[in-house]
Amino acid sequence: MFDDFFIRALVAGIGIALVTGPLGCFVVWRRLSYFGDTLAHSALLGVTIAYTLDFNIAVAIFITSSIIALILVKLERKTNLPGDALLGLLAHSSLAVGLVFIGFLTFIRFDIMGLLFGDILAVTTDDLLIIWIGGAIILLVLKLIWKPLFASTVNYELAEAEGLNPNRAKAIFTILIAAIIAISIKMVGLLLITGLLIIPTAMARNISDNPHKMVIFSIIGGLLSVFLGLFSSLEFNTPSGPSIVAAALILFIISLFKIKQTIQLKN
Amino acid sequence: MSLEKNILVKLNNVGIQQNGKWLVKGVSLEVEKGKIVTLIGPNGSGKSTTAKIALGIYKNIEGNVEKLTNNIGYVPQKISIDWTLPLRVKDFMVLTDNIKDELIDEALSLTGVIHLKEKNLGNLSGGEFQRVLLARAISKKPELLVLDEPVQGVDFTGEIALYELIKKISEKLNCGILLISHDLHTVMSATDHVVCLNGHVCCSGSPKDVARNNEYKALFGEQASQTLSVYEHKHDHEHSVDGKIKKN
Numbered sequence: 001m002f003d004d005f006f007i008r009a010l011v012a013g014i015g016i017a018l019v020t021g022p023l024g025c026f027v028v029w030r031r032l033s034y035f036g037d038t039l040a041h042s043a044l045l046g047v048t049i050a051y052t053l054d055f056n057i058a059v060a061i062f063i064t065s066s067i068i069a070l071i072l073v074k075l076e077r078k079t080n081l082p083g084d085a086l087l088g089l090l091a092h093s094s095l096a097v098g099l100v101f102i103g104f105l106t107f108i109r110f111d112i113m114g115l116l117f118g119d120i121l122a123v124t125t126d127d128l129l130i131i132w133i134g135g136a137i138i139l140l141v142l143k144l145i146w147k148p149l150f151a152s153t154v155n156y157e158l159a160e161a162e163g164l165n166p167n168r169a170k171a172i173f174t175i176l177i178a179a180i181i182a183i184s185i186k187m188v189g190l191l192l193i194t195g196l197l198i199i200p201t202a203m204a205r206n207i208s209d210n211p212h213k214m215v216i217f218s219i220i221g222g223l224l225s226v227f228l229g230l231f232s233s234l235e236f237n238t239p240s241g242p243s244i245v246a247a248a249l250i251l252f253i254i255s256l257f258k259i260k261q262t263i264q265l266k267n
Numbered sequence: 268m269s270l271e272k273n274i275l276v277k278l279n280n281v282g283i284q285q286n287g288k289w290l291v292k293g294v295s296l297e298v299e300k301g302k303i304v305t306l307i308g309p310n311g312s313g314k315s316t317t318a319k320i321a322l323g324i325y326k327n328i329e330g331n332v333e334k335l336t337n338n339i340g341y342v343p344q345k346i347s348i349d350w351t352l353p354l355r356v357k358d359f360m361v362l363t364d365n366i367k368d369e370l371i372d373e374a375l376s377l378t379g380v381i382h383l384k385e386k387n388l389g390n391l392s393g394g395e396f397q398r399v400l401l402a403r404a405i406s407k408k409p410e411l412l413v414l415d416e417p418v419q420g421v422d423f424t425g426e427i428a429l430y431e432l433i434k435k436i437s438e439k440l441n442c443g444i445l446l447i448s449h450d451l452h453t454v455m456s457a458t459d460h461v462v463c464l465n466g467h468v469c470c471s472g473s474p475k476d477v478a479r480n481n482e483y484k485a486l487f488g489e490q491a492s493q494t495l496s497v498y499e500h501k502h503d504h505e506h507s508v509d510g511k512i513k514k515n
Contacts, residue, residue: 161322
């Protein structure tokens with residue numbers, strides 16, 4: 001069944017969209033989109049390490065992204081620089097270092113475009129396993145930390161005062177973002193992963209009045225984006241990542257019209 | 268000893284510094300089961316800070332806090348809900364605990380905002396939101412309630428009704444209450460113990476003792492000591508939030 005590359009890409013995309021939906025909601029609610037970007041950029045470094053040491057790419061990305069997240073936390077405490085400056089510093093320096101490394105790896109034929117923008121041809125049966133098992137673990141962990149994470153997203157002090165341990169939930173959530181980046185990089189590419197995290201969620205925000213609805217619409221939006229994106233990628237021979245994110249954008253624009261309608265109805 | 272007196276939280280000579288400046292220093296107090304402790308003091312005197320220390324929100328403090336319960340309801344002084352997060356009142360009610368629907372309805376009815384259950388939090392007025400905050404804190408039937416200016420923005424009659432409600436809750440649940448109020452007029456008759464703060468504990472004792480205290484008079488003026496007398500007020504009817512008269 002998984003002989004066909006397109007079926008593989010589709011199955012991979014479904015697995016990824018199921019996870020990016022709920023994670024994306026927290027990324028938007030907690031205002032972490034640039035944080036997601038930074039981790040995604042640092043993934044390139046992980047890829048070069050994986051190639052150099054002949055290591056699994058997803059695992060290498062997961063480890064480097066987690067380390068970058070830790071460095072960010074340390075820098076936030078030790079310097080007086082604002083958060084966005086630190087994020088920019090880490091995002092671009094890790095991207096630059098990654099690209100410099102690639103320059104040295106002349107002995108390996110490198111598909112840099114595929115890495116940056118995703119490549120459906122690259123999804124193997126092993127990747128499917130990583131995506132579905134990894135995705136299931138991410139969702140399970142997210143379910144376990146949901147209460148403290150959600151409560152501290154609404155109000156940190158309430159969560160802390162009423163004994164929910166929000167700091168632990170936040171740390172675990174950071175690791176989950178590193179994990180979703182690691183498993184989705186082949187499909188979406190490292191420049192556009194945050195797009196898949198936040199654009200379907202932004203669409204969902206436009207049409208939801210409560211958090212659960214927003215999570216569900218976000219998942220549906222992600223799934224639709226993956227379907228539309230992959231079919232057009234196949235049809236027009238475009239890279240998969242941009243096609244998926246462009247499809248998400250179209251859904252977002254449609255959701256804006258929905259708002260306009262309801263406003264008109266109210267008047 | 269803690270067991271005999273049913274102490275819920277005890278602050279031993281606590282203080283906290285920020286940027287080399289003491290926010291509060293040398294505060295000792297305890298809240299027992301069924302008792303209401305009220306913190307008063309001018310702006311910036313460290314009332315909210317003291318409450319947050321008691322709740323364990325601040326980590327690097329001087330002195331120590333003995334927290335003997337984990338079942339706590341908290342109404343913070345300031346809370347802003349981000350518009351990116353769509354949240355209805357009923358979603359907010361189960362924020363920190365999975366509370367049964369009947370208990371949610373009961374709490375919302377007690378604070379007079381049951382009709383707002385399906386409404387979005389962003390569309391509430393300040394007073395309505397304050398009632399929802401209070402309902403959320405009491406719905407989990409906590410052992411310790413920490414209320415930081417719980418009636419701010421609530422209209423005057425509502426204020427009285429909510430203070431009566433707080434008193435009722437403390438009796439019914441037999442919980443301890445740490446109450447913060449900047450409004451000396453409404454320090455309730457039910458308060459067992461008043462702690463007057465101004466960076467440190469100025470004076471403390473029963474409401475009457477504090478009102479007679481010279482340091483207190485110096486801090487708030489002579490007139491204030493008259494207003495901090497017992498608040499007793501009776502109506503033969505009360506109003507629900509939408510203005511309808513409810514017979515007692």
